[in-house]
Amino acid sequence: MTKSNFILNKVSDEQTNFLVFFGTFVDTPKLGELRIRERTSIGVLDGIIKFVKRDSSDPVMDCLDYDASLSPDDILVVDITGEDESCLTSFYFPGFIDTHNHISQYPNVGIFGNSTLLDWLEKYTFPMEAALANQDIASEVYNKVIGRTLSHGTTTVAYYNTIDAKSAKLLAQISSVLGQRVLVGKVCMDANAPEYYIEDTKTSYESTVKIIKYIKETLGNPLVNPIVTPRFAPSCSRELMQKLSKLVKDEDLHVQTHLSENKKEIQWVQKLFPECTNYTDVYDKYGLLTEKTVLAHCVHLTDAEANVVRQRRCGISHCPISNSSLTSGECRVRWLLDQGIKVGLGTDVSAGHSCSILATGRQAFAVSRHLAMKKSDNVKLSVSECLYLATMGGAQVLNMEDTLGTFEVGKQFDVQAIDTCTPGSNVDTFHWQLQNQEQNQDFYKNPPLITKEDIIAKWFFNGDDRNTTKVWVAGRVVHQT
Ligand code: XAN
Numbered sequence: 001m002t003k004s005n006f007i008l009n010k011v012s013d014e015q016t017n018f019l020v021f022f023g024t025f026v027d028t029p030k031l032g033e034l035r036i037r038e039r040t041s042i043g044v045l046d047g048i049i050k051f052v053k054r055d056s057s058d059p060v061m062d063c064l065d066y067d068a069s070l071s072p073d074d075i076l077v078v079d080i081t082g083e084d085e086s087c088l089t090s091f092y093f094p095g096f097i098d099t100h101n102h103i104s105q106y107p108n109v110g111i112f113g114n115s116t117l118l119d120w121l122e123k124y125t126f127p128m129e130a131a132l133a134n135q136d137i138a139s140e141v142y143n144k145v146i147g148r149t150l151s152h153g154t155t156t157v158a159y160y161n162t163i164d165a166k167s168a169k170l171l172a173q174i175s176s177v178l179g180q181r182v183l184v185g186k187v188c189m190d191a192n193a194p195e196y197y198i199e200d201t202k203t204s205y206e207s208t209v210k211i212i213k214y215i216k217e218t219l220g221n222p223l224v225n226p227i228v229t230p231r232f233a234p235s236c237s238r239e240l241m242q243k244l245s246k247l248v249k250d251e252d253l254h255v256q257t258h259l260s261e262n263k264k265e266i267q268w269v270q271k272l273f274p275e276c277t278n279y280t281d282v283y284d285k286y287g288l289l290t291e292k293t294v295l296a297h298c299v300h301l302t303d304a305e306a307n308v309v310r311q312r313r314c315g316i317s318h319c320p321i322s323n324s325s326l327t328s329g330e331c332r333v334r335w336l337l338d339q340g341i342k343v344g345l346g347t348d349v350s351a352g353h354s355c356s357i358l359a360t361g362r363q364a365f366a367v368s369r370h371l372a373m374k375k376s377d378n379v380k381l382s383v384s385e386c387l388y389l390a391t392m393g394g395a396q397v398l399n400m401e402d403t404l405g406t407f408e409v410g411k412q413f414d415v416q417a418i419d420t421c422t423p424g425s426n427v428d429t430f431h432w433q434l435q436n437q438e439q440n441q442d443f444y445k446n447p448p449l450i451t452k453e454d455i456i457a458k459w460f461f462n463g464d465d466r467n468t469t470k471v472w473v474a475g476r477v478v479h480q481t
Helices: 059-066 103-108 117-131 135-151 165-178 201-219 238-251 263-272 279-285 303-311 320-325 333-338 357-374 383-397 437-444 452-462
Strands: 018-027 035-045 048-053 075-079 090-094 096-102 154-160 181-185 224-230 254-259 293-297 315-318 342-345 415-419 468-473 476-480
Touching: 018 059, 035 059, 035 452, 048 059, 059 075, 090 383, 096 103, 096 135, 096 293, 096 315, 096 342, 096 357, 096 383, 103 117, 103 135, 103 154, 117 263, 135 154, 135 165, 135 468, 135 476, 154 254, 154 468, 165 181, 165 201, 165 224, 181 254, 201 224, 201 238, 224 238, 254 279, 263 279, 279 303, 315 383, 320 357, 333 342, 333 357, 342 357, 342 383, 357 383, 357 452, 383 452
Parallel strands: 018 075, 018 090, 096 154, 154 181, 181 224, 224 254, 254 293, 293 315, 315 342
Antiparallel strands: 018 035, 035 048, 090 415, 415 468, 468 476
16 A cells, blocks of 8 residues: 555544545444454544544545545545554544543542442532532633543543532533533432532422533534533432423433432332332333433333333443442343444443443443353443444434444544553554464464454453543544653
8 A cells, every 4th residue: 555645643623624544444344243343444523423434545535536626735644554454453442432421530540439329329429529619620620620531532422510500511612622422411309318408499490401501502513512410319309300391302412311220219219109010110100211311320120121221212321330239230221232222331420430431331341241251242242233232322322323333434533542562551462373374384383363352352351541542533633652
């Protein structure tokens, strides 16, 4: 291949330039399918993928083939292959999607002792969220978390904020500046909460309306959108849920809440809502289950509840680090997927102690193995299935599968560049594992060779933010090392 026309690694924020990304593209278009396209060029204009050319020999020519009216000067090529002639050790991967993150709890990551959900909320969580009414503290935390999640390759996040509308506005502004694709949720809670951290129904509803209006009409950044956030059934009155439901329907909004995380929580919901047949029925009766609803946890769903979740086309955010840390239980992901229910991954910061979706995927893998030890091998999730949950699964949960999650023409270019050999990397591959067969036979008497899938697995199990060298959201660089 001639690279004479390439402007190597030159990236511009100017949206008028046609960007052509060259290298190996890895994604998971279907559950269980790992698609690896080497020597491929992908053309991006205004943040949207315009063409995908496999077996490319000249990315500039690919772009001119796509649009003959362009001049080579209009085209910027980004090539991540570097010295890697094998095209194995660096690749593009779709940006991760975190479907459940309590950004305002971040200062508490790692601090949960032996607590379980309900005492954890009282002891650690409500005091921390309340403290973020201080805008200086909130600003520091939001900047830190957005920077941290971007550095781990997370391009889209559904955030829970606090009950304070001012700090939700601040989150929308900061994420807009830092360039992450976000859903901003002002937490609603008008019942069963400490008196220092509760709102009345009117304030909860009106401040939700206000923040939605601000995000949609004043901020006007397509990457930043509101999400209606009734915290969970115990902290919401019937009246509040009904009002929020009307708002959701009138304005076609996303919703996020928690469902069936912990056994004591479930018993409490049954006591609080005797008119409902089960926990899921509370949200169904009060009109909060739509195809744009994200339900976090769903660890203890019954068959009847799963059926309602499926019928309403809600998505489930699987939060395995949180579920293990708070000893909530083991979500039966295979059981949900087999019923055609949409499942993505959530870090659930700070009940989850990591901002990394890669780490969350590893825990999903481990939890499925624990379930397999009690049930059967077919509940095990594979590496490619966990990566699917981290990308396409998340896109489905957020009802954004037409625009996010894979490399397809028409989708947004939300991408992370992975280098498994970056200095200081925790992913060790030996050069003789990468030799081609002929060289290998000559020089090393056949030490086992490594496949492309093996490299992805090594990254999945040992990778971290050191391997995420560059991140783009809608074609714009938002992080680089
Ligand atoms: N239920 C919850 N579960 C959780 O993991 N984190 C929370 O903040 C929360 N609130 C209700």
